[in-house]
Amino acid sequence: MCAILVVGSGAIVDPHLKKESKDDKYGILDVKVHTKNENVINVEIQIVPIPEMKQRAIYYLSKMVTEQMTSGDNYSAIKRSVAIIITDFDFMSNNGHYHNQYRYRSDKDGSEFSDLTELNTLDLSKLPTDADSTDLWYWMTFMKTGDEEVLNMLAQRSPQMRKAVGVLKELSADERTRMLYEEREKARRDDASRMGGADRNARTEIARKLLRRNRPIDEIIEDTGLTQEEIEKL
Numbered sequence: 001m002c003a004i005l006v007v008g009s010g011a012i013v014d015p016h017l018k019k020e021s022k023d024d025k026y027g028i029l030d031v032k033v034h035t036k037n038e039n040v041i042n043v044e045i046q047i048v049p050i051p052e053m054k055q056r057a058i059y060y061l062s063k064m065v066t067e068q069m070t071s072g073d074n075y076s077a078i079k080r081s082v083a084i085i086i087t088d089f090d091f092m093s094n095n096g097h098y099h100n101q102y103r104y105r106s107d108k109d110g111s112e113f114s115d116l117t118e119l120n121t122l123d124l125s126k127l128p129t130d131a132d133s134t135d136l137w138y139w140m141t142f143m144k145t146g147d148e149e150v151l152n153m154l155a156q157r158s159p160q161m162r163k164a165v166g167v168l169k170e171l172s173a174d175e176r177t178r179m180l181y182e183e184r185e186k187a188r189r190d191d192a193s194r195m196g197g198a199d200r201n202a203r204t205e206i207a208r209k210l211l212r213r214n215r216p217i218d219e220i221i222e223d224t225g226l227t228q229e230e231i232e233k234l
Helices: 053-066 135-144 148-155 159-212 217-224 228-233
Strands: 010-012 031-035 040-046 081-087 099-105 112-123
Touching: 040 053, 053 081, 053 112, 135 148, 135 159, 148 159, 159 217, 159 228, 217 228
Parallel strands: 040 081, 081 112
Antiparallel strands: 010 031, 031 040, 099 112
16 A cells, blocks of 8 residues: 655644653654644554554544643634544444544534544545545545556546656655665675685685695695685584
């Protein structure tokens, strides 16, 4: 799975939540963004399930709100906080939707209490194969696929997606170059090791023949390049 965050007009900030005391838990975010209108967005990617993940999500979202307040601030300082959790496993097992959005709403008529907090879950394992014509489906397909034909299709979707596909291909090309270099270096080291072993075997055999002829050890050392200890073992 691959992931690229495209920020139109905002700033990626320190990916660590603040500790309020030495005993406080230290929350680490994957990507934290302040938008142009000062909203806060946290994007987190989880490949495998972790214990108490829902409690952890609530904890991080709450910290995103409370850390906006400093001494002397009034509550108007609080801006909208949005958490986005991307998983490749069945996180929200109570439904089959690949995208779930959670806010404060009334259980009577669904009216919204506030939009200051929002939690989104995106489940790649539930993404349908067929397009549903939403931008979200295309971006999630981009994150999930490793098929170059699919990526080329996605690149036609929008300028933003074309740019993301281009960046991904550049990164992939760099990775392939690095892997090819490492493979060549490994092959070179293996060849050198094999040649060195063969050369040492040949020199050892010469040393044995010279020993059978009762040649002095210092001459054998000079002729074969073996150490005195190696020759004495023979």
